[in-house]
Amino acid sequence: MAMKSVEGEPKGPPATARRGRVPAWVTNYSYPLGAIVFLLVFWEIFVNAMKLPAYLLPPPSLVFGVVATQSKLLALHAVTTTMEVLLGFVMSVIIGIPLAVGIVSSRFFDRSIYPILVSSQSVPKIAIAPLFVVWFGFGTFPKVLVAFLISFFPIVISTVVGLRSVEPEMIYLIRSMGAGPMDTFRKIRFPNALPSIFGGLKIAITLSVVGAIVGEFIGADRGLGYLLLVANSNLDTKLLFAAIVYLAAIGIILFMIVERIERALIPWHVSRRTEVILESM
């Protein structure tokens, strides 16, 4: 048959700012950077004008001074915390995704495990954290466990939602090709769920940072959470803020890494979605 295309040119990817006046990364980064610089300048002027003592609110100039002079100490603690965050996150992925697959594919899992999971989320993890110190001591593991507990739930939920939201026609279609449950999962359900899974992963990575810090607050001898407590008790507010700067940097960098992986794995989804502000973080 010779079908002729009646409709006009195909829709290409949206030609926003790709080729235009300014390169895309400039517009992507200039707005958030500009906002942050404005905030810092305002902060500096405010502290100086109000003559606030540094132990109450140090000006950004002093904080960045500490970030520079104490970089060795901060980096050392940052490495510990980053390890805990990553281990907790990886544990969430390794346990969360298969658990979600189990919930979606087995009625038994769905009926028995899912309700427990959901109700367990109403228990504040911070309340359980001291117990982990009793059980597992002051090492890395209890912190990883708290990070895992906080971050795995969004992964499970988003994976379950993603795996379930398949157009029925898609399932009909692949069944008419003779596909069994494995084919349906590998070729339809799982790739179809990836955008949703990545939504969960992005929440999880930021929550994992929170979890690691909470774990360190309960009982630790290193890590940025530990450093925060020490700086706080010494009224060393500059160091406290410097630790927060490091913490924020870890969170942002890890988030961006997850987003890069998302871009590499599901370009068909990322390029279709409109540019969001988070992309330029």
Added chain:
Amino acid sequence: MASGPHLSFDRVSKIYQSADGPVHALDGVTFDVGRREFVSLLGPSGCGKSTLLLISAGLLPKSGGTITIEGKPVQGPQTQLGIVFQSPVLLDWRRVLDNVMLQIEVRRLRRDQYQKRAEQLLASVGLEGFEHKYPFELSGGMRQRVAICRALIHDPPLLLMDEPFGALDALTREQMILDLQKLWLESQKVVFFVTHSIPEAVFLSDRVVVMSPRPGKVEEIFTIDLPRPRHLDIRETKEFAAYAKAIRDIFQAYGVLKDV
């Protein structure tokens, strides 16, 4: 069974269990689709035409009656066919060619033997050069053409189409109707075509099966005795208008269509 009908419905019924009790969707549907025949199933929305198509493919269970394809009763999903739905149902993560080749992969056929055929099919529907585009880069009509290629790549004897042009703009739709007729004339395929467009059904079909509103029953079967190949201006002929009016009268009698 070489002489019997290709697809046969015998007193097929379907009852849904809904929150407000059982819903009678189909009731005693009986008709045949012959070899090399183009048969349309025409009815108002909600009369169970799409349900009947899914049942015939073994994708939905029926509540009663028998369906046979080439003499064999339909039990479970049928694979000796191709399906096109109203939405293209392309996989967003696969490029155009890989979307067509899904059919080959799932059937465990040899990819290298069908790659060429897939490219030819795509070229024949005007998609040459689009093999490596993603679905989101195509227009609605182009996506539906990819879906048709995917339904044909394994050369099935039966093509099931569920309002395949329903979501397209009027002009694209006319072109697709002409192209489908050409495809059908050139191939040996049986086409079972579900639509709610009277002109579309009359233009394309050898026979039009008109269904009543729910519960869906076969109201009347029209044999469309118009010469092939049919051209678009056949729709202005007296004969064509007579068929369309006869069908329209049925819907008016049911109150599905109300004239002012």
